[in-house]
Every structure is written in C-alpha cells, then in structure tokens.
Amino acid sequence: xxxxxxxxxxxxxxxxxxxxxxxxxxxxxxxxxxxxxxxxxxxxxxxxxxxxxxxxxxxxxxxxxxxxxxxxxxxxxxxxxxxxxxxxxxxxxxxxxxxxxxxxxxxxxxxxxxxxxxxxxxxxxxxxxxxxxxxxxxxxxxxxxxxxxxxxxxxxxxxxxxxxxxxxxxxxxxxxxxxxxxxxxxxxxxxxxxxxxxxxxxxxxxxxxxxxxxxxxxxxxxxxxxxxxxxxxxxxxxxxxxxxxxxxx
Amino acid sequence: xxxxxxxxxxxxxxxxxxxxxxxxxxxxxxxxxxxxxxxxxxxxxxxxxxxxxxxxxxxxxxxxxxxxxxxxxxxxxxxxxxxxxxxxxxxxxxxxxxxxxxxxxxxxxxxxxxxxxxxxxxxxxxxxxxxxxxxxxxxxxxxxxxxxxxxxxxxxxxxxxxxxxxxxxxxxxxxxxxxxxxxxxxxxxxxxxxxxxxxxxxxxxxxxxxxxxxxxxxxxxxxxxxxxxxxxxxxxxxxxxxxxxxxxxxxxxxxxxxxxxxxxxxxxxxxxxxxxxxxxxxxxxxxxxxxxxxxxxxxxxxxxxxxxxxxxxxxxxxxxxxxxxxxxxxxxxxxxxxxxxxxxxxxxxxxxxxxxxxxxxxxxxxxxxxxxxxxxxxxxxxxxxxxxxxxxxxxxxxxxxxxxxxxxxxxxxxxxxxxxxxxxxxxxxxxxxxxxxxxxxxxxxxxxxxxxxxxxxxxxxxxxxxxxxxxxxxxxxxxxxxxxxxxxxxxxxxxxxxxxxxxxxxxxxxxxxxxxxxxxxxxxxxxxxxxxxxxxxxxxxxxxxxxxxxxxxxxxxxxxxxxxxxxxxxxxxxxxxxxxxxxxxxxxxxxxxxxxxxxxxxxxxxxxxxxxxxxxxxxxxxxxxxxxxxxxx
Numbered sequence: 004x005x006x007x008x009x010x011x012x013x014x015x016x017x018x019x020x021x022x023x024x025x026x027x028x029x030x031x032x033x034x035x036x037x038x039x040x041x042x043x044x045x046x047x048x049x050x051x052x053x054x055x056x057x058x059x060x061x062x063x064x065x066x067x068x069x070x071x072x073x074x075x076x077x078x079x080x081x082x083x084x085x086x087x088x089x090x091x092x093x094x095x096x097x098x099x100x101x102x103x104x105x106x107x108x109x110x111x112x113x114x115x116x117x118x119x120x121x122x123x124x125x126x127x128x129x130x131x132x133x134x135x136x137x138x139x140x141x142x143x144x145x146x147x148x149x150x151x152x153x154x155x156x157x158x159x160x161x162x163x164x165x166x167x168x169x170x171x172x173x174x175x176x177x178x179x180x181x182x183x184x185x186x187x188x189x190x191x192x193x194x195x196x197x198x199x200x201x202x203x204x205x206x207x208x209x210x211x212x213x214x215x216x217x218x219x220x221x222x223x224x225x226x227x228x229x230x231x232x233x234x235x236x237x238x239x240x241x242x243x244x245x246x247x248x249x250x251x252x
Numbered sequence: 253x254x255x256x257x258x259x260x261x262x263x264x265x266x267x268x269x270x271x272x273x274x275x276x277x278x279x280x281x282x283x284x285x286x287x288x289x290x291x292x293x294x295x296x297x298x299x300x301x302x303x304x305x306x307x308x309x310x311x312x313x314x315x316x317x318x319x320x321x322x323x324x325x326x327x328x329x330x331x332x333x334x335x336x337x338x339x340x341x342x343x344x345x346x347x348x349x350x351x352x353x354x355x356x357x358x359x360x361x362x363x364x365x366x367x368x369x370x371x372x373x374x375x376x377x378x379x380x381x382x383x384x385x386x387x388x389x390x391x392x393x394x395x396x397x398x399x400x401x402x403x404x405x406x407x408x409x410x411x412x413x414x415x416x417x418x419x420x421x422x423x424x425x426x427x428x429x430x431x432x433x434x435x436x437x438x439x440x441x442x443x444x445x446x447x448x449x450x451x452x453x454x455x456x457x458x459x460x461x462x463x464x465x466x467x468x469x470x471x472x473x474x475x476x477x478x479x480x481x482x483x484x485x486x487x488x489x490x491x492x493x494x495x496x497x498x499x500x501x502x503x504x505x506x507x508x509x510x511x512x513x514x515x516x517x518x519x520x521x522x523x524x525x526x527x528x529x530x531x532x533x534x535x536x537x538x539x540x541x542x543x544x545x546x547x548x549x550x551x552x553x554x555x556x557x558x559x560x561x562x563x564x565x566x567x568x569x570x571x572x573x574x575x576x577x578x579x580x581x582x583x584x585x586x587x588x589x590x591x592x593x594x595x596x597x598x599x600x601x602x603x604x605x606x607x608x609x610x611x612x613x614x615x616x617x618x619x620x621x622x623x624x625x626x627x628x629x630x631x632x633x634x635x636x637x638x639x640x641x642x643x644x645x646x647x648x649x650x651x652x653x654x655x656x657x658x659x660x661x662x663x664x665x666x667x668x669x670x671x672x673x674x675x676x677x678x679x680x681x682x683x684x685x686x687x688x689x690x691x692x693x694x695x696x697x698x699x700x701x702x703x704x705x706x707x708x709x710x711x712x713x714x715x716x717x718x719x720x721x722x723x724x725x726x727x728x729x730x731x732x733x734x735x736x737x738x739x740x741x742x743x744x745x746x747x748x749x750x751x752x753x754x755x756x757x758x759x760x761x762x763x764x765x766x767x768x769x770x771x772x773x774x775x776x777x778x779x780x781x782x783x784x785x786x787x788x789x790x791x792x793x794x795x796x797x798x799x800x801x802x803x804x805x806x807x808x809x810x811x812x813x814x815x816x817x818x819x820x821x822x823x824x825x826x827x828x829x830x831x832x833x834x835x836x837x838x839x840x841x842x843x844x845x846x847x848x849x850x851x852x853x854x855x856x857x858x859x860x861x862x863x864x865x866x867x868x869x870x871x872x873x874x875x876x877x878x879x880x881x882x883x884x885x
Contacts, residue, residue, distance in 0.1 A: 015797070031525055033637075038527050041749070048747045048801070053793050056800055058317070061326045061490040062530045064631065065415055068321050087634050112461065113798045120438065123318050127430045131423035132382045136302040136700045137373070139380035143337065146391030156384040156409070159416060163320055192382045 004030040004090060007098040008043065010055055013111050020111065022100075032091040036079060037062060037069060039090055056114040062086040064227065067162035070169070071115055072102040077166035077225045084164060084227045104165050106174035107212040121211040122163050122179060128207035129200040130183040132192045151189055158186040160228045167222035167230070173214030178222040180208045181238035182230050188241050198245035205242055254507075254856055254870045257661040258362045263348075263876045267366045270662075274705055275712035282307035283433065284716040287707060288455055288470040290442045290497050292319030294414075294692060295675030296476030297421035298699030299707075304428035306704060308711075311468060312425070312434055313457055315441040315492065315803075320422045323478055323490045324695060327414025328535035328628070330398065330406035331378075331692040333371035338395050342403040344368045349877060351690060354400045354580055355655070355683020356830035356846065357879045358510075358854065360872060362662060363680045367690075370697040375407055377700060381420035385409050398688040399536055400580035400884070406689045411535050411627045417692055421699070437468075441803065442497045443732045445473065445504040445671070446720075452501075452671035453717055456732050460803065463796035465732050467725040471717050472670045472707055475501060476699065479654035479676035481514055483811050483818070484764070485756025487651035488520050488533040494807040495814050498658050498677050506666040507868065508857045509679035510656035511814065512821035515686055515831045516765050517652035518584035521635060522604035531650040532635055534607075534628055536688040539577045541612035541621065542645070544568050544584070546605050550595030556606055556644050567591060575884040582685040582831040582844075583884060585649035589765045590842070592648070599646040608644035649765060653691060655682045655831065656821075659856045659870070663706035664698060670714070672707055674698035679854065684830025736796070739805045744789035748804040751786055755808075755815055758782065763822050768835040772823045779819060783812045817857060817865060824867065827851045848879060 005028045013020030027043050034042075037059050044054035060068040064087040073079035079088045093099065101115065109117040147155075159182070167178035184201050187193030193200070216235060223232040259266045277285070286309040289300040297319055300310045316322060334347040347368040352359055375393075379385065385407050386394040395404040409416040428434040439460040446454035446467060454469035480495035481487045502508045519538055520531045545564045552559065567587055569576045579587070588605045597603050613621050618641060622629070629640045636646070658666055658673040660680055665672050675695035682690060762775035792805045828837040828844035829851070837845045853869040860866055 031527060033524050034527050035529075035635075038529050041529060042527065045747060045749065048791060048793060049745070051793070053795070054801060056798065060316070060321060060492050061323065063326060063532045064634075065412060066321050066323070066325050066490060068317075081634075083634060087631070089635070089637075091637065116798070119317060123320075123426065123436075123438075126423060127426045131427045132380065133427060134377075134380045134424075135305045136298070136377060136424075136704070139376045142335070142375045142379040142385075143392050145379060147387060148391050149387050149389050152384055152387045152391075155382075159384050159419065160410075160412065162325075162415070163318070186384070187382055190382050190384070192380060 004032060004093070004095040006030060006093065006096070009098060009100045010115070011102045012055070012114055015113055016110055030090055032089065034090045035062065035086055036073070036088040036090065037086050056116050058116050059086060065162060067164040070104050070117065070164060070166070072104065072169060074100050077104070077169040078227055082225065082227060082229065104169040106168045108174065108176070109165060109168065119163070119165050121213070122165065122176070124211060125176065125180055125204055125207045126183065129196065129203035130187070132187065133196060145191055147191060155186045155189040158182045158189070158230065158234055161230050162228060164227065166225050166227060168213065170221040170225035171214065172219065172221070173217060175216045175222070176208050176211070176213035177216040177235045177238065178226065178230055178232070180204050181234035184238045184241055185234040188237065197241065198248065201238065201241040201245045202249065254868050255661065256360060256870060257663060258360070259662065263362060263365045266362050267369055271705055274709035277708055277712050279307050283309060285309065285711045286311060286470040286717070287472045287474060288313065288468060289474040289476060290455060291322065291476035291478060291677070292316065292422070292425065293322035293324035293476060293478055293675060294418055294421050294695035295699040296322070296474070297418070297425040298696055299474055299476060299674055299703045300434055301421065301424035301428045302700055302704040303707065304432040304434045306708065307433070309433045310428070310435070311437065311470060313437045313440045313442060313455065315439065315460060317438055319425055319436070319438070320418065322418065323493055324418045324692065325415045326490065326533070327692050328411045328533065329537040330396065330408035330413045330689040331374070331417065331696070332398070332405050332687070332689040333375045333407060333693070334368055334405055335372060335375060337393060338404045340403045342405050346403065347371065347405060350401045351681070351687055352683065352877060353882055354687040355685050356844065356882050357683065357848070357852070357874065358829050358872065359681055359683030361874055361876055365876070366702070367681050367694055367697050370701045371693055373701060374693065374696050378417055378420050381424065383409065383416050383420045396537060397540055397578065399539060399578045399584065400575070400687045406537070408537065411625070414692055417696065421696070442477070443500065444728060445501045445506070446728060447504050447668060451669045456728055458732070461798050465729050467720065467729060469717055469720055471711055471714050472672060474672045474674060474703065474707070475658065475677050476674040477677045479657070480814065481651040481654055483755065483815060484514070484651035484759050485752050486523060486528065486531050486760070488517055488531055491529065494810070496807050496810045498673070499810040499814050501658060501666070501668070501671060502859055504668070505859070506668045506671055507659035508656070508817065509659035509854050510684070510821065511857065512763065512818045512825070513655035513684050513831055514651055515581055515653040515655060516585040516649040518581055518588055518649050519607060519647045520650040520652070521632070522599055522646055522648035523601065532631070533652070534632065534645065534647060536581070538607060538625060538628060541624065542577065542607040542609050543611060544577050544605055544607055546591045546596035546598060556598070556608070565596070572884045579884050580685060580687060586765055586833055588649050604646035604648045606644035607647045609640060610644070613641065651760070653686050655679065655684060655686055663709065664703055665706065665710065670710060672703055674703055684832055736802060736806060739790060739809065740792050740794060740802065742787060742790040742792070744791050746789045747791055748801060748808040751782065751790070751808055752811070754782055755811060759815060759818070763819050766833050766835055767822045769823065772819055775819050776816070779812070779815050783816070786812055820865060821855055821857065824855060825851060852879070
C-alpha cells in the first residue's frame, strides 16, 4: 500500500504546532498501525529529520500507552487500541490524518505525545480500597456473587488510555472516573469508603479541567475496552447519594 | 565471596525465624530513612506502597508516564497460590517441589519455599484490594491449571491477571502518594547507581522531558525494573523494556547471575513479516483446552481441516503422556522448535505449530470455550485476521522471561549492600525455567511481603544519609551527561532500532532455544563487530530534551554489552538445564541433560575494571528435596 500521512507536529508544549504531510510506500496490510509509523520514522531518521514522537509500549492492547486520533477517531476506525489496529483497515492511496488527543487536561508534550497525569491524580483522590499490606481476611471469606463480580470486572477493564476524553466533544473524563467508582462501589471491599470516594474523585476530575457529560455516548462507543455508559449513570447515582448524605457540610 | 545468607533451621521454619529475629526500627524513626524504588510494576509498586505504609520515605522512579503502564500489566494467565481451594492435594510443599523441579534444580531451595509459603497471603491481599479474580457461581474463587503441574492452583482474572493485580498495587501506591510518604518521579530514567563506600546510596536519573540529569540520594535503593527478554528484539515484551538499570548497577559492582537463562514462551503468535516489532503472547492457559499438533508429513501445506486425524502428530501428548499439552514452557518451546526445524512448521512462513480447540469445542460447546478464552480469541482475530473458533491457532515460541538477573541473597539484597533487587530483575526463584503464573507471584511476594522486612532489617543498621557534597554529585552527573553526548555525536547512518534488530537476530539464531559451542563462539565475534559498528554508525537525531531515539540508543548500548555476557554465560555452562539447552548435552531421546557433578551452581558474574568478567559460583545445596532427573513423561 502507498499512503499519505497528515501528521500533527509540535516541538514542545509551548510550540503552536501544525500538520505536515509525509508519504510512505510498500506498507503491508498485516502491519499494525504503529509498525507503519515505525517505517515512517526510519525513513525520517535516514533523512536526518526528527522522527514523529508517539506513545506506545506493550503493543498488545493492554498498557494504555498508545493513543492517536486517526481520521477523527480515537484509536482509528475500529473499537480497539491503535497498536491493535492493522493496515488492512485502510485502503491503498488513502490520506490518513493523525493527531494527538485534544483536551485541556491532556497537554501535548511533543508531536503526538500528551501528558495524561491528570488520570493518576483522579485515582490518587480515592480510586482505591484503603487497605495496608497484611492483616486481611482469607480470600474466600469475601464471597462475591458471580454476576456482581463479572460486572465489577467489566468496569475494571479500563486501561486508562484516555480515548473517552478524546472522543468527547466536552473532553469529559466521566467514563474513566466512573469505571473505577463503579468497580469499587459494586464490590463488598469498596463499601466502607463508597461515598467519600465518589465525592473526592469527582472533585479532582473537575479540578483537572475535564468537561461535563452531555450523554452523547461517544466515549463508550470509542472505548477500546467497551466500558459501558451504565457506569456514568451509576457514578451519578453514587455521587448524588453521597452528597445528600454527606457528613462534610 | 558468595554468601546467600540462608537462615538455619528446617525449610518450613526459615522465613518465620528470619522475621522473628530481624531488626526493626521504631515507627517514629522510620520517617528519617529514605528508600528509592526504581520501577513501578508489581514488585516496585507493592514494595513502595508497603514501605510507605510502614512510615518510610519513598522516592519512586519510572520512565513511564504513569506507574500503571509498567509491563506487569501484560501478564495474562494467572497467579499461583497453594490455597488448595480445589481439594486436589495441593500444599505449600507441593508447590515448592513443582517450582524447584520446574526450574530444573537450579534455584535456591529456601527462596522457593518462601515464595510458595507467601503465596497464600498474596491472594488474600489482592482480594482485599478489590482485584476481581474469577469466581464460581457460589461466589468463591475459581482456579485453573497451568503448565508443569498437576493441580489447579492458578487464580486468574480473565486474560488480564497482570493488569488487575497491577491496578491493585498501583492504587495502593497512589493512595500512599496522597496520604503517605511516596514521591513519584514519572518520566525519569535511571542512568546510574550511586555507591558510597561499597553501599548503594542513590541513583542518577534523567528527566526524559527536560533532559536534566540529577543525583537522588537515599539510604537504600530498590531495583524492580523487570526483565530483558526484549534484548532478542522480537519478544513478548513491551517495546521499552530494557536492562539499563540493572546493567548500570552491574557496572557499579553488583553481580549478575545466570544472564543466559531466558525463557521462550511456547504460545506466542509467530512472526509474519520483517517489519514486525513484537510477538504477541497468547496465554499459556489456552493449553488447558487446546491441543498442539503439526502434520506428520514434513512440508505438508494443506489447510489444517484437510489433514486427517491420523496424519497429525500431537507431539506433546505423544512425548509427554502424563503432562501432555501442559508440559512446562522450556520443553514445549523446544519441542515446537524441533518440529519447525524438521520441516513440520505451518503457517505462511512455516514457522508455527497448531493449537487446536476443535475437540474442546465439541466437548464443552462454543459458549464454554468463549467464556474461558473469549478475549484471547478476539485478540487473535484482530491481529491475524483468523478465527480460532473455526481453524486452529498458529503459535510459535518467542523470547519472554529472564530467569537471570542481578544476584541477590535470601534478603533480596545484592552483593552491594543497600541495593535490593525484586521481581524479574533478580535471579532468585525460578532456576533455569520459570513455571507459568509464578512470575506475577514472585513480583508480588518480593514487593509486599519480603522486601519490607529485609529492607527494614538493613536500614536498622544504617545512619540516615545526608545530601552529598555537590562536587561529588557533579562528577557522576558529568560522566552520564558525557555518555549521552558521545552517543549524540556519532552521527552515523543507522538508528538504534536497526542495531537492535541485528542484535536480536544474532541472539535468536546463536544463543536462543538451542545453543552450541561453535555457534556461540561465532556469536561472540559477531557481537563484538556489531558493538564496534555501533560506535561508528549510530544515528541519533539531535536534541537533549524529549528525544525517544536518544533513550533507545542508551538502552541499546547497554544491551550490546549485556549480550556479550549472555553468550559468555551460555558458553561456560557445559550442560543443559531448563531453558538453557546445549546441543552437546542431551539424552539419547533429545531431552536436556544436566551435569549435577560440575554445574549444580548458579553462575555469578563480577565485572572487572577492564570490562572483563570474573565467574563466581553459588553452589546449590538441596537439603529438603532429592535432586532427580526432571521428567514429564
């Protein structure tokens, strides 16, 4: 395949940035999207140009590192991570536009690399069970009905890639935040801190500059792990019941 | 010179006795001590969180943007624990024995026993954190079986056990960074180890965003920086996995043990083309239901469904009837390579074997199989475009896990005092071959349950460190800055990636699944030439701030040095054991032939001033179990 790539280049956080066009040829349809970018980068290096910086690591769809807005969609045309997207999803001669995630809370570091540490700070605010190492009961002393365990698991599959934010016209992080709140609200281990967790995580999410949710559902539609919109509904319920019964007046 | 510090007494009592007698620090004094933890995978995150919970100051470093990205995330199949929830005869002792045997009697007995012993508490810990392990309809935890054992002791979380366990540890770490004493340094890469009077007292780290290099001091340093299987280029590891932290520590005097013991995972996806950057792993759990076979006739290119049952060779079931498709990884991988080398390989490049679910689907139904492995089948389809419900999967062995690593004693401390090495970065528990679902376990156990005790024991004998004199720190910072400047100055015409591919080819072909003296000697020359050309032809685009190519080049430089030691290690060990198979040393039916008289030791390498290596031997004493031939027939 021969392709034209329209890629966002930006030297650093303060640079204005802009699109640049590149041509790549002899691309195999079995290549992953990132391997196609590897080819481009080899080409650029050989010419003495700065290679395109993009985030990636495990290349098997689990670490959450890879990102990229491809032809206007986070992680491209399939509901998967970019590393699991293969060139067979594109046509010979096509022009592909590649941009970084766009969100105030995800500043661009260089080219296609963004800073997602805001997600860490949301987890920091309460996305855990406050248990220290040691002194816990036997694992089978906490039986959990399979249906509930499975549903909690569905929420726990979030890899924190940020596609939900990138897909949202409001750059909202509700799907990400709600996945963690849901997982722990459903499990017996998460009950003690349930209310406090919802309040704190949502406060942090707002403080980071993520937008509000207007129930469009683009987040869930683009989520490579298929995290359900139900989690946002559950988070709203959790938040509501937390505030009305809050002890922090 | 090699003192493993194994506590006296019967094996069942050693760890209890150690904990009862190790030194403690009063809670009010703990905050005076600072510990640096490098790496935020399961071992690093759990160790950092646990130390902070105890009241120590912890400085955490990772080159990732977030601790949650560490490669523990990618482990699929599960984590072992001798809970015996299945009533199938499991026990700490059996798990201990399975692991020592799985490692081909080349691991340290006392360490392995302790790992099995601590496995019980680990499952409790993870569940308390909210890790969503698989459950039965009763609401109780579910288990499955893994390679090299005959009980079901593997706890799992669909095909993403590593991701879920790491979330637990990451969350514990994030909680401590909020309420406790953890300071996070993300996007920081360790460049060097700071040693004062023979003791590890800090690290030199580079801020990857700004390029700034700084010395960070501490009372102890923990390296939990993972494995180096990526040295083979094509591997199941993440693209950024590297050996730099442990190699830099090695160059400062930490001994390196068994560098050539690398496990090749039997069920990864085969290479499909030259452009390929990694080989995706398919969980070993698939071997519970999948049957591995190749056509009996070599060069048989018919599609799999046209090959009748009697013309198929289910070679693992044939050769190892009692373990069958669940034979341990080293044996399964080598058997696959043998079939491929003898012309029975299948797939477009004839470099794979079949993993067939037809019988399991007929037996249990498609729904049951989908429930068990749905996400793996889905992933397989996305990558290859093929449907494993309809045709057998193509799998092949690929570089996976480093059993070797920095040498540590029973306390997980290196020969350099104050340097602790955890998880895959050390060598201790897996011998010459790791059993499936033991790596998550080892990382967790090292981090949650062992290192907090042994580090406190060490710190109790130390006076809290003061910041070093500026002129001292300038020197080591300059050295490291110069090293990068030199790489930038070469301005040749080959990227680090291209060197990496070449290095990978040399190692795969000459120091991979099967090794032989003559080819190893050839590899030695080729590696030397490759290293020479690296310093003449390397091309790194200019720029000292965020520059991924510079990061790669520095890691590559370390890989090139490590590769030479790997080959040296493989040459020195004139026997076959576990993953280390020397063609000269095999039984008449092609199995690995150990040489216990001469090689019942761990090879421990010390680096000399001139860069050469000196071999020390840690003799392995088996007091509790009888060393026997490792058979899975």
